[in-house]
Amino acid sequence: MTQIQQEKEITQQNSISNIHFKYNLVNSIKQQQKCHSIIFNQISSMLIVTCNENLKIFQFKQGNIKQISFINGNLYNNNCLLFINLQNQFISSNSNGQIRFWSLNLLKNNKSLQCINNDQKINCMLKNREENLLVTGQAYQITFWVRNNQWKFLKSFEVDEEVHGLTLNESSNMILACGRFNYILVIKKIINDWILTKSFHILEGGVRILFYQENKFAFQPWCGNFLQIYTIDAKNEISLIQEVKIKNQQMKTCAFYSPLQFIQNKSIILNKNQNCLILIILKENGELINQQTIQFHFPYVYGQLSNDGNYLVSWERHIKKIQIWQYTQF
Template identity: 30%
Template sequence: MQIRCTQAGHQNQQIIGFCIDSTCPNQRPYCNFCLPLHSEHLEMLTSIELLFEWIQNGILRIKNVEKNVQEFKVALDSLNNMFLPYLNFDIQQFPQLEGSQIDKLIEDLCKMEDCEKNLFKQLKQSIEQGKLIVNEIVKKIQNQFSLEQNDGIFKPNLKPFTYEQIKDNSIKYDDDCYAIAYNKDCQIVALGCNKQIKIYEFKQGILELLQVLNEHSKWVTTLYFMKKSNELISGDGDGYIKIWSRNNNNQWNCSQTIKAHNDCIRCLIMNNNEDIFISSSDDNTIKFWNKLKEWMCQQTITDHTFYVFQLSLNDQQNKVISCGLDKQILIIEYSEYNKKWIVIQNINVECHGYRICFINNNQFIFQPIQGNKMHVYEMNSVNKQFTKTKDIIINECNGNQGGLFSLQFIKSKQLLVNKYDNCVNLMRKAQNEEFIVEQSIQFGNYCIYGQMSDDGEYLITWDKSSKEIQIRKYQEK
């Protein structure tokens, strides 16, 4: 997204973010020269990369309001239907009624009278209060936006696409490369190459080596670039997590080493505020880490009984899902009351899977190791439990999946990235909520590791067959 600032005297500077403070009187798109105008609410400035997610969450809130309104309307309609026989009753017909009919009429009206004394009065007060709230909402937002005018503005581009390999930019590498991560502006890429972390400059699809980090004693399995700071988190096959900071000379140094788990780190994710990261391991545990002066473990979940593979956070950042070798999916929710993460649901599955990913607050996808289907789980609005609602058909598989290549959902492109057997499937979420396989990239072996950039522009992979770090770029057809 290339937008230039229109403020006088700002020299046509490039827009670097947007202000989401509802009371801000200034121009919302801001450049570097605009920052003093937003000095009183800097915490309400969001980057271009995170704006789409913020808008998506806002649309989701509107959908939730609409859903609640519809549920209330259904309840009122049900109540209204019960009144219809009495609303249509002709009092002139009373002398013609039989005794049993009169008895039934009296009984029903007595029940209504009982409700009138208390419940109907409460309902009337609630409806009057609801009308006041609705009128205030309408007044607040009237003339500020129109759903008809905005229709289509926030929808991602759904044109057909393909990811084309930039063959001249491939790098031959014989050792295993399990982990790949991009920094916030996609200009730095870190690769976990056996025990080393290789830091590359990444420009126009070209990787140029900047630095090699050699402090891990076992293979590097996970990497995560923080978006709000110049820090990188890495995990290895021996259960160690290291925090790396970049100094003024653009050199990366280890600032903290943590013996986090008793076995291989399988997954490492972070919340949007970047004050919590969550790790899973072959020691059967999930750990939540908070930063005080240093990163410290605040809580451990021990409900899994075997290796814990992928983790995923929902949009609201209050639920974590996990899948493990014990054929369990855990739904873990943060309790504001207890200030702890609590397992609120345990889903037993027929066979284990390595990959799981939230699509939004109410839907996630799980990839079992057997068969040619991905499972879609959705949350029931009444009991708040997740249940499997449908399947997504993909390519056949021999069951040789392999781990560490996480399932990814790129919101800006409504794109699901799923490694399955010897293929990387790229699926588009259509407007009818179905997932359609747009491209299936085949490799010569199931040992494939990779990561899509947050904006969906690049896919970088390493596979055991070609033994190449391959770069693919998004192209619209």
């Protein structure tokens, strides 16, 4: 990136981060089955949701959705979804540990391109920028998969409990993991291998973790009152630099899935805690501010922002609706 491009990006970032915003409810459709995962394709023209053991594919345009395909599943609930944009494909995983790879061009066949039978239910997934590496988190294990013509097992790391959160930095050479254990794991790419290099003790486990800059990440302790913000330096040492106050209903329970999400062009982080979806803005001075909290009836709520940040899509078990919220500046 040239100096002029960098200056333009900084100027744009600064102007965006001073904007006040709100997401307003603009549309909803009935959805009885559980939607644990919601994803957009890269250009936010397509929306895929899990519906218990099934999958629904929608066309998405300016806040309106139209179902265009339906995939019949098996007896096991789907929990995680991930788009592979370069291949026009997506990945689903279910509670029986199966990982399935689907082509958007072959949905009418209702057959996946590949199915991997994993020993444990997948709780979280991430991919690298080149979309040839897949990392999954499950009970007692973090597993790496690589793609040539087909996806295949690369390696795994054993951990003490269930893994519920994974995040990859911008350079694609460091992964952080969190879960039902009181530490954050650091896995680094050294030459061409991934090495578990360090673990940091924390007071309480959590299910959401996110790199939003190269050396800064957010971590949500389980049902905590704050979203914790850390830096990690060249020696892999972490420092707590901010705690963002978030609404807490003292429910003492939350829900898995619905990972933290960062929308760079709008400097927005989407967080989920207990029965709330929380929109947090990154200011030009690096401070994070709680901008909006959308409160639902129960903690079983799941959300995803479109990749341009113009829309938020949510599903909550109590109202059993897919709801669409539109970004508005003020």
